[in-house]
Amino acid sequence: MSKYKAVIGLEMHCELKSNSKVFSSAENSYSEIANSNIRPVDMAFPGTLPVANKKSIRDAIKMAMVLNCEVPEYMYFDRKNYYYPDLPKGYQITQFDSPVGVNGHIEIECNGEFIPIDIHDIHLEEDAASMDHLYDTSVIDYNRAGVPLLELVTEPCIHSAEEAVAFLEHMRSAYKYCDVSEADTKKGQIRCDVNVSIMEEDATEFGTRVEIKNINSFGNVYDAINYEIKRQSELKDAGRYDEVEQETRRFDEESGTTIRMRSKADAIDYKYFVDPNLPKYKITNEWLEEIREEIPKLRNERKQEYMSNYSLSDYDATILVKEKEISDYFEKCIEIGMDPKEACNWVNVNIIAYINKYELEIKDIYLTPEMLKFIVDNIKNGTISSKQAKEVFFKVLDEKKEPSNFISKENAQISDVNELEKIIDEIIGYSSSQVEQYRSGKDRLFDYFVGQVMKNTRGKANPIITKELLHKKLDI
């Protein structure tokens, strides 16, 4: 561990969900076929014009609100001008002057501690095309050109790789909870730039900042930060801190190191100016309120609630809130009157195991919270045993039929005292030697009698009543 204090700032790019691209009517969806989701504007054919996607703007405002940012009165966009083959217009439409959110702050949880994170800004922009560099040629796929992208920039307020990843996980969850993005790093929907510098613990001035660009997984963010802290610390220890240059580096996955790309001195002047093709758009208070109402309760808030209101363990609560859909399912169970702990056990153990096994999502399963409650209620009123309940649970899921189909007279639990007494008497009748041994102190044989009852009833005997009756008859 370094003796220096690390100062880290993050830029997190996240692709938003939408039917069409952010300034184009082309479809916004992943396609294996290159250059299939494109309109003339995505390739910047002369005379084409951008048209803003209202849903993407709405989603951007929503996330600005989640981050407790100030939202400006007018929405407008800037051009960021530079030449690169993945940018057909020669400029990217983004927000420079007036981002959709500024000066935000949130609290994240990291190793059981709550840490405040300051947000510099969050802004909406268009993604560039994707490129593949082959052996002697490069190919461009414009499917990604114009996909809505939300870029979030933190203040340099993070001090470890753990905190950085906790923040990114927090945000990924927020994007998913708000249903504005799939936030899938495997699909390249999240990409990060990381700024790292080190300083003496008591120093007041930041050290030299190094930027590591375009990291595509949280694991790599973690490794890149730690590598960079180590590299800079070693140089500082060796009295060679002046070799830490303000520069842009990239993370090399194979070697687990960062590699210099260019000096900040060569930084491009992007010559920002307001895009005249997208007129200023007034964000009314009514609209803001409408959007605010759509924001669901987020992960951390739910987790705290589950722990304090329902006394669930940190472990259980964490599992429940991992996916919003699962958490929603759990909340529905409680809403219709299930016991929270019981609901938690069913969801965390049985339902999650089932959806993981079949790679399903909770919304795809046939069993509704109402059905789950019906099954559990039948355990409580003694109609079925816990074991039977499990069978019913799987039958409902597999056969996609109401649970009442599997809870009938024929397989109902036997709770009738007279009927059970008759069976027990019969067993005592043919087990005289076991009765004798039991009564002379061999307590373990009690289980033999329970087993016999279950065998005779094919497991349908109510175990509690059965035990009561056996004690009554044997413990004389």
Add this chain to the structure above:
Amino acid sequence: MEYMNKSLTKLHELLKNGEVTSQDLIKESLEKSHTLQEKCNAFVTILDDAKEERVTDNILSGIPYGVKDNYSTKGILTTGSSNTLKDYVPFFDATAITKLNEAGAVKINKTVLDEFGMGGTGTTGHTGNVLNPWDTTRICAGSSSGSACAVAAGVYPYALGTDTGDSIRKPAAYCGIVGYKPTYGMISRYGVFPFASSLDHLGVLARSVEDSAIVVDQMKGIDKNDMTSWDSSNIHLYDSLTTDSKGKKLCYIKELCDISNYPNADEELKLHLENFNKTLELCKELGMEVNEVSIDRKLLNAIYSTYVVIHSAEATSNMSNLTGLIFGPRGEGDNYITMIKDHRTKGFSPLIKRRFIIGSYVLQKENKERYFNNAQRVRRLLVDAWKELYKTYDAVILPVGIGPAKKFEDLNKELDTNTIALDEHLQVGNFGGFPSITIPNGFINNLPVGVNITGNCYDDINVLNIANSLENAMEYKGQTIGGVVNE
């Protein structure tokens, strides 16, 4: 019998009555195109295979027209008069073209412009200079040079133009015809090659206010592909035309129109301003109120530099898509940077390159506040000054330019700094998005000159009516080269 010198309503009547067919008109228009091409070099493409259109109740049906070569025309070469797009064939129509197609209008040719609309001389197009049909030693002005030239020569009743500084309204004056750009956003810009998006307007060059109104009625309308377009479905320009402008209030700006501002004035400028004063007298005779107003000379002198800064900045960015990678001739080189450099070095004319450099310079971090941001502020001051006038007046009336069309040989003469504001004031119409129309108002040395009327945003009908009244009281309505007045 000659037809292409006639008005739209007259041609429509003749077509309806079966006295002439669309095919006859196309044949005549094509013949005239070829003749004029020999004389003035006005066209990039002449559409010899133009097909006749069925004559309907739409006035434009079956009648030929010209298209400035920066309007995308599906399947037809569209170059922007630039080598960077010398072989570019769009696969979609500009929205304005789609609307004219729906009317059954017949495209006859694509007209030469100053490269991508940048320039006011008609000398920067990749096909060479466009000559003024009144006097081929002179320019047409630009950038809608070919369109103005062809309409004045009677190739067809109207041609489409674009106007970023004065690119419709100045060539119209120099060619003795009408040039009208409606309020910003009334016509969708979709499919028209951009020059400076915040200043770019579409419009028409024609031989009467009436014809201009008919054409813009067809071109206009809100378009889902252009967020700056607006719904004008309740505005009917042609149906709203009258020749009665009694009681309308006009103003002109003393600092621009008074000859005493120009100590070095040449004979042409003197005659031009005298002629303008006659037009003012005529307005009064028509029952309009005409007043002289004053605007700070400093502000007026800033018009042109403001225009240069803003349009250069926007143009640099707008034309960054011209890399030769996706369309246009691909440059040579072993990586994308050298390929783009090669394409752009070979493709653009020196004038455009100069403006790209200005555009980049004024947007650079260290210069932006001083140049670009200040230009935006001056733009706002100018627009506010004009808007202030519109609180009292229906329109501002001003002379166009400093006389008739210049000779090619005089283009490199040093400018008289005193006359820059007079020469460039039409750019305020672009700063504010104001409806603005130029109509011919006489001759100097047998060359046509024009007068401009500019009103407040969305007040197109008022502007057209003032122009229409004035046009009716003068003898230049429908005029073609040589001063021939047609029906």
